[in-house]
Amino acid sequence: MTSLWIGFREYVSPVIATFVGGYLFTWGFTSLVISVCVFSGFDFHTAEYTGFLLAFPVFLLAFFLIFLSSYRPAAYLVSYGGGTLMTLCSWWLQLLMIDTGGI
Amino acid sequence: MEFRNTRQGMAWLHTWLGLILGFVLMICFFFGSLSVFDREIDRWAIPDTRFEPQPMPSFDDLLIDVYERTLPDQDEYDTLMPLYHDETQGPATPSEQLPADEYWAYTTHRDPVLRMGIGFRVPQAKNPEEHNHIHANMTIDPRTGADIPDEQLKIGSDWFYPLHYSLNLQWKFIGYYIVGIAAFFMLVALVSGIWIHRKIFKEFFTFRPDKRPQRKALDMHNMTGVVALPFHFFFALTGLIIFASFFYLPVTNTLLKPLHELHEEIEATTTGLPHERAGVEAPMASVDAMIVDAKKRWDDRGMAGEVGFLMIHHVGDANSYVSIYRAGSDRVALVGEGIHYSAVSGEMIYEDPEKSFAENAGEFLTGLHLQHFEHWFLRWLYVAGGLLGCVCIATGFIFFVEKRKQQHYQAGSQASRIVDAFAVTVITGMLLATVSMLLANRLLPIELSNSELINSDLINKGDWEKTIFCGVWALSFLHAVWRSAPVARAQSNPAWREQAFAVGAVAALAVIANWLTTGDNLIKTLLLDPYMAVAGVDISLLLLSGICFWTAFQLPKKHSENTEATQCNQFSG
Numbered sequence: 001m002t003s004l005w006i007g008f009r010e011y012v013s014p015v016i017a018t019f020v021g022g023y024l025f026t027w028g029f030t031s032l033v034i035s036v037c038v039f040s041g042f043d044f045h046t047a048e049y050t051g052f053l054l055a056f057p058v059f060l061l062a063f064f065l066i067f068l069s070s071y072r073p074a075a076y077l078v079s080y081g082g083g084t085l086m087t088l089c090s091w092w093l094q095l096l097m098i099d100t101g102g103i
Numbered sequence: 104m105e106f107r108n109t110r111q112g113m114a115w116l117h118t119w120l121g122l123i124l125g126f127v128l129m130i131c132f133f134f135g136s137l138s139v140f141d142r143e144i145d146r147w148a149i150p151d152t153r154f155e156p157q158p159m160p161s162f163d164d165l166l167i168d169v170y171e172r173t174l175p176d177q178d179e180y181d182t183l184m185p186l187y188h189d190e191t192q193g194p195a196t197p198s199e200q201l202p203a204d205e206y207w208a209y210t211t212h213r214d215p216v217l218r219m220g221i222g223f224r225v226p227q228a229k230n231p232e233e234h235n236h237i238h239a240n241m242t243i244d245p246r247t248g249a250d251i252p253d254e255q256l257k258i259g260s261d262w263f264y265p266l267h268y269s270l271n272l273q274w275k276f277i278g279y280y281i282v283g284i285a286a287f288f289m290l291v292a293l294v295s296g297i298w299i300h301r302k303i304f305k306e307f308f309t310f311r312p313d314k315r316p317q318r319k320a321l322d323m324h325n326m327t328g329v330v331a332l333p334f335h336f337f338f339a340l341t342g343l344i345i346f347a348s349f350f351y352l353p354v355t356n357t358l359l360k361p362l363h364e365l366h367e368e369i370e371a372t373t374t375g376l377p378h379e380r381a382g383v384e385a386p387m388a389s390v391d392a393m394i395v396d397a398k399k400r401w402d403d404r405g406m407a408g409e410v411g412f413l414m415i416h417h418v419g420d421a422n423s424y425v426s427i428y429r430a431g432s433d434r435v436a437l438v439g440e441g442i443h444y445s446a447v448s449g450e451m452i453y454e455d456p457e458k459s460f461a462e463n464a465g466e467f468l469t470g471l472h473l474q475h476f477e478h479w480f481l482r483w484l485y486v487a488g489g490l491l492g493c494v495c496i497a498t499g500f501i502f503f504v505e506k507r508k509q510q511h512y513q514a515g516s517q518a519s520r521i522v523d524a525f526a527v528t529v530i531t532g533m534l535l536a537t538v539s540m541l542l543a544n545r546l547l548p549i550e551l552s553n554s555e556l557i558n559s560d561l562i563n564k565g566d567w568e569k570t571i572f573c574g575v576w577a578l579s580f581l582h583a584v585w586r587s588a589p590v591a592r593a594q595s596n597p598a599w600r601e602q603a604f605a606v607g608a609v610a611a612l613a614v615i616a617n618w619l620t621t622g623d624n625l626i627k628t629l630l631l632d633p634y635m636a637v638a639g640v641d642i643s644l645l646l647l648s649g650i651c652f653w654t655a656f657q658l659p660k661k662h663s664e665n666t667e668a669t670q671c672n673q674f675s676g
Binding site for chain 2: 011015019026027030031034035038042043044045046047048049050051052053055056057059060063064067068087090091094098
């Protein structure tokens with residue numbers, strides 16, 4: 001049981017933490033791209049396509065950068081924190097657009 | 104977990120993520136390859152549909168009758184009605200009285216049959232603003248309007264095709280998420296694979312068949328990985344993009360849903376296409392006349408074509424409109440050039456405008472993945488690319504086991520044995536399940552689908568075929584585990600050879616069974632009365648049979664031979 005736990009902690013949990021961090025960063029990035037594009041006057045579907053086309057290359061890049069980072073806690077902070085921040089920004093932009101009806 | 108350098112980290116990722124998710128990716132690549140010819144496999148599996156592809160039939164003369172006689176799917180009604188219906192407003196509307204809200208019909212240049220569907224609305228819904236639809240999906244013979252029963256499973260398009268993106272695991276869409284994670288780690292494995300193999304160009308030209316199995320497997324893994332690298336990267340990426348908005352990154356259906364809905368409302372105003380029903384009944388004008396007009400408009404734009412997709416929104420309402428989309432068989436991007444008409448007056452309301460760069464890029468990429476275009480050579484290249492992916496993954500498994508089994512034997516570990524048993528299951532076991540399903544399709548009587556004596560849920564022909572597929576695959580796993588003991592002694596698993604023989608035999612039997620039960624042999628389907636869909640499946644099965652027999656004869660017969668080879672390799676290497 002102990003060796004299983006060590007195996008999980010040493011090998012599996014960093015991959016999961018990296019994957020989740022990368023995903024959260026990508027989620028925030030995509031939502032921000034879409035809301036910024038719509039805010040800038042682009043059609044909603046154009047914004048959506050732009051977000052999805054960029055999303056997975058960004059996810060891949062984020063995954064490698066976090067996983068191969070020499071100091072992973074900092075990488076986790078940037079990915080989890082950055083993802084959350086971008087999500088909040090896109091949410092705020094959305095509220096702004098809905099309040100003003102400006103899309 | 105610390106790595107000395109980036110390359111070591113990449114190697115770790117490539118090995119372990121490739122191993123764990125390779126089992127899923129093998130299924131995706133193999134059934135994705137078969138999906139290139141899903142319609143042709145359907146023709147092979149349902150002999151009644153072996154006729155030439157048909158254009159969209161007349162809506163006014165034929166399709167409307169089919170729509171009007173079709174009832175909602177009873178299973179879906181039983182499941183969804185309690186969720187959608189507001190009991191405080193009265194009893195639920197019986198299924199046969201549910202009003203239709205939308206009709207659709209879809210065909211391609213490869214479809215003799217026509218797929219159609221109806222979305223029925225729930226009159227007293229808990230959330231009337233939501234999309235409360237209970238569906239009916241049907242397939243008809245477009246020449247006569249006769250139903251083609253769903254119990255006769257479309258093995259290609261309704262079993263192999265969804266297997267490659269959902270594993271046919273529908274519970275909470277779990278299969279989609281597993282495949283999505285596997286596709287993402289496929290991208291990781293490809294990038295890390297490039298990183299760890301510095302001499303990528305040299306490896307493209309390196310295959311040493313005279314070397315020991317471990318080296319041969321690695322050469323083949325590298326070669327197939329490099330030769331189809333853009334193909335593998337592209338398919339994993341576009342697969343993720345296709346399902347991004349539904350499953351993998353549903354940003355616009357969750358976080359940005361209010362913005363999405365606001366956009367839909369504004370779009371409905373600017374395009375003139377009503378977002379909601381008016382609540383006033385109205386008759387429908389001639390849809391055939393709209394189709395004639397749409398074809399004329401496409402012709403005027405220099406892109407004459409047939410109708411690929413037809414949809415009628417808000418059926419029977421004053422706000423009803425008809426959307427007609429051109430079949431995209433002459434272009435990579437998916438169907439498009441939609442023209443929309445008022446279903447009541449028949450007047451054109453709106454033509455889809457030119458797409459933006461991002462939309463065009465997205466439609467091009469998804470179209471390239473879904474390949475609706477008419478280009479047979481390219482379709483075969485897709486199959487080749489997908490099968491190269493399978494070879495790459497399979498040789499990765501073999502290399503993993505060959506590299507470690509001696510070491511595991513000395514350490515008394517069972518790890519290689521377990522990996523090998525799984526590898527047998529997803530390589531030869533998967534092939535065996537596939538060809539067994541096809542053989543069962545030809546041997547099971549069609550009456551099984553229509554028998555009134557049998558009314559269990561798991562009894563129609565299609566369900567039996569699915570059961571046989573899963574059952575054979577499960578048996579192949581048990582067989583692989585049962586025969587895997589030699590791997591723990593650094594020898595080879597005889598299950599490889601035995602299952603390869605079984606695949607060869609069953610594939611050949613499927614071709615013979617097709618001949619005996621339908622009269623369609625290769626002389627007929629190639630020369631006397633050519634029908635390439637069936638001939639292609641038969642030839643592919645015979646090729647598979649030949650390759651499997653050849654492989655089985657190449658594999659060592661007895662454990663001792665391999666042991667000697669392994670020991671020699673150990674001393675020489």
